[in-house]
Amino acid sequence: KAGVTQTPRYLIKTRGQQVTLSCSPISGHRSVSWYQQTPGQGLQFLFEYFSETQRNKGNFPGRFSGRQFSNSRSEMNVSTLELGDSALYLCASKLGGQNYGYTFGSGTRLTVV
Amino acid sequence: GQSLEQPSEVTAVEGAIVQINCTYQTSGFYGLSWYQQHDGGAPTFLSYNALDGLEETGRFSSFLSRSDSYGYLLLQELQMKDSASYFCAVRDSSGNTPLVFGKGTRLSVIA
Numbered sequence: 001k002a003g004v005t006q007t008p009r010y011l012i013k014t015r016g017q018q019v020t021l022s023c024s025p026i027s028g029h030r031s032v033s034w035y036q037q038t039p040g041q042g043l044q045f046l047f048e049y050f051s052e053t054q055r056n057k058g059n060f061p062g063r064f065s066g067r068q069f070s071n072s073r074s075e076m077n078v079s080t081l082e083l084g085d086s087a088l089y090l091c092a093s094k095l096g097g098q099n100y101g102y103t104f105g106s107g108t109r110l111t112v113v
Numbered sequence: 114g115q116s117l118e119q120p121s122e123v124t125a126v127e128g129a130i131v132q133i134n135c136t137y138q139t140s141g142f143y144g145l146s147w148y149q150q151h152d153g154g155a156p157t158f159l160s161y162n163a164l165d166g167l168e169e170t171g172r173f174s175s176f177l178s179r180s181d182s183y184g185y186l187l188l189q190e191l192q193m194k195d196s197a198s199y200f201c202a203v204r205d206s207s208g209n210t211p212l213v214f215g216k217g218t219r220l221s222v223i224a
Contacts, residue, residue, distance in 0.1 A: 033211060033212065035214075041216060042214050042215060042216035042217050043200065043214040045213060045214075048211050056210065090155065090156070092156075100146050100158070101146075101158050102148075102156075102212060103158070104148075104155040104156045106155045
């Protein structure tokens with residue numbers, strides 16, 4: 001079956017702009033989580049969605065937002081981009097009930113200049 | 114909240130055995146997971162321990178001691194392709210809290 005698909009793969013934006021990243025989970029997976037990965041900081045949790053509802057939110061400013069659609073696809077949006085937002089943004093999906101075995105996409109590499 | 118500690122770097126020789134430790138602090142506990150990430154790649158799920166003891170999957174094994182809030186990933190018969198970053202991750206309760214990751218251990222396998 002197809003894996004988790006994230007688009008775009010790479011993105012360059014200017015400080016102050018806004019960006020929308022997309023994630024299509026594995027078919028049948030209703031849970032989608034987003035993580036920000038920067039060198040030395042590991043994976044920092046952004047949001048988790050299940051059946052179109054945000055279940056958890058990490059410690060990120062309000063400039064970071066997300067949503068999930070009825071087909072489980074998810075988007076995250078970052079407004080008023082800052083240089084520090086440059087990172088790899090990873091999306092992961094899993095079946096709703098299981099507690100492990102997240103499948104990650106290859107990520108979107110965002111560079112803010 | 115949760116916190117996880119793991120070594121930042123480990124170097125080992127091809128064919129040898131290496132152990133990557135992870136200690137965690139959580140208000141509750143609902144399983145310890147391990148993920149592998151090659152440079153430029155996506156993290157991939159390796160193993161999950163909900164109960165104390167050793168879980169074996171081929172060359173990889175993972176151990177958990179809930180009383181010590183400690184686990185490790187054991188890689189045997191190291192191969193060059195095992196050079197990657199390894200992350201431990203925990204949830205502190207079922208379903209309603211996110212999966213929290215450690216900062217990762219970069220494993221370098223040398224000839």
